[in-house]
Every structure is written in C-alpha cells, then in structure tokens.
Amino acid sequence: MSPLLKLDHLRKSFGERCLLDLDGLKIEVGHAYAVTGDNGAGKTTLLRILAGIEPGEIAGFEFRGLPLTHGRVPEHARHDIVYVHQHPYLFHTSVAHNIGYGLAARGIDAAARGPLVEEAIAWAGVDHLRGVAPAKLSGGEKQRVALARARVLKPHLFLLDEPTANLDGEARGQAIALIRQLVGDNGSLLIACHDRELIELPGMRRFHLAGGKLVET
Numbered sequence: 001m002s003p004l005l006k007l008d009h010l011r012k013s014f015g016e017r018c019l020l021d022l023d024g025l026k027i028e029v030g031h032a033y034a035v036t037g038d039n040g041a042g043k044t045t046l047l048r049i050l051a052g053i054e055p056g057e058i059a060g061f062e063f064r065g066l067p068l069t070h071g072r073v074p075e076h077a078r079h080d081i082v083y084v085h086q087h088p089y090l091f092h093t094s095v096a097h098n099i100g101y102g103l104a105a106r107g108i109d110a111a112a113r114g115p116l117v118e119e120a121i122a123w124a125g126v127d128h129l130r131g132v133a134p135a136k137l138s139g140g141e142k143q144r145v146a147l148a149r150a151r152v153l154k155p156h157l158f159l160l161d162e163p164t165a166n167l168d169g170e171a172r173g174q175a176i177a178l179i180r181q182l183v184g185d186n187g188s189l190l191i192a193c194h195d196r197e198l199i200e201l202p203g204m205r206r207f208h209l210a211g212g213k214l215v216e217t
C-alpha cells in the first residue's frame, strides 16, 4: 500500500537559523507515530508545516497519492489533516458549537451536524460540560473538546501537539484514553510528545527530532 504521506526533504529556517533539515518522512495508513525531541527542536514547527499552516521548503510531497502544489501542502490535504494545538483555542460559544464548527465550515448543514456532534460529545465524555462556557473549561476538558472537534471531521491524519503536556492525574489519563482509541481505531497519527505512556502505546512507532534531523528510533 502506498504511504498516506510521503515527504522528501524538508527545510525550514527562521532567519539565518536552519531549524529543520529532514531527509524525508513517511507516514503509513493506520499507524501512529510519536515525535520526541528537546524543547525547541522543532516538533511544533514540523506539525504546523505538515498541516499547511506554516510554510517550509519542501522538495517533494505526496498525500494519499497526490502531489504538492505550489510548494505548499495542498488544499485537499489540508482538509484531511487536522492539527490539534497544545493549548486548543475554543470559541466563546458552547462546547457543541466548537465541536461542530469544522463541520459547518465544510458546508455540512445543521441537521446533518447534529448527530455527528452528539456522537463526538459522547465519545469525548463531555456531555456534562454542554452548559459550561468554553473559557471556563479546565485544560484537560479543553483538550478533550479539541480531540472531539478533530475526530468529528474524520481526518486521514491527526497531528497532535503535546496533547498531555499540561495535564496530570485524571485529566491526563482521560486524554490518553481518547488518543489510545484513535490509535486503536486504526487512525493515522503523528504526535509530538514527551509523555512516556503515549510513546509506549501499543503499535506506536517512534521518531526523534534533533539537530534538524528526524530519525526513527
């Protein structure tokens, strides 16, 4: 089977400083990958480039067999690749609105969105938070809403940026349980993280980013 995503040589510089100088990256369908690396190694930047929200010098790119256009991650891929920020931004509306937002942006009408949002709310275990203003949610609750908001779009690739970095105790366990399900459901995921429990999830493949290079470990 051809890979989900195939990247040939990626360079990213900020001013004089070359941050990323990757020879390549291949992501297979239905596999999960953890990317470790020191603070400042460039994990977030790599995820943002793959999500199409940060430019990079990319020599070759294929996503689901289709090539790169105009040196950027193409529009069709940007629909299929969802990036979840370490500190998810939620609109000051409601949990349900936030989860349904991406569907609405894709032109799915309210009647069709309803059951999808309900299912996502149940999946993330946030039903009891419907009436809570999103700004008042805890870090763990926001992360769960963000994971639901990503999953409801049924992306071909999830890019999760340190999804448990600011969580501990029960909140961390709940986020890991959701990610474990995404992995177990044969999702394709690239997860920047330092969390040993995530790195050691069954089936997880591992990359390490250092000195601008990505090495499978």
Ligand SMILES: Nc1ncnc2c1ncn2[C@@H]1O[C@H](COP(=O)(O)OP(=O)(O)OP(=O)(O)O)[C@@H](O)[C@H]1O
Binding pocket: 014, 019, 037, 038, 039, 040, 041, 042, 043, 044, 045, 046
């Ligand atoms: N827009 C920018 N302009 C200049 N430098 C930047 C910019 N964005 C990121 N950097 C620098 O690039 C480096 C890599 O940042 P990045 O956030 O990708 O690292 P990271 O591996 O995700 O780190 P962390 O583990 O702390 O999240 C940092 O030194 C950062 O300061």
Ligand SMILES: [Mg+2]
Binding pocket: 043, 044, 045, 161, 162, 192
């Ligand atoms: Mg980061």
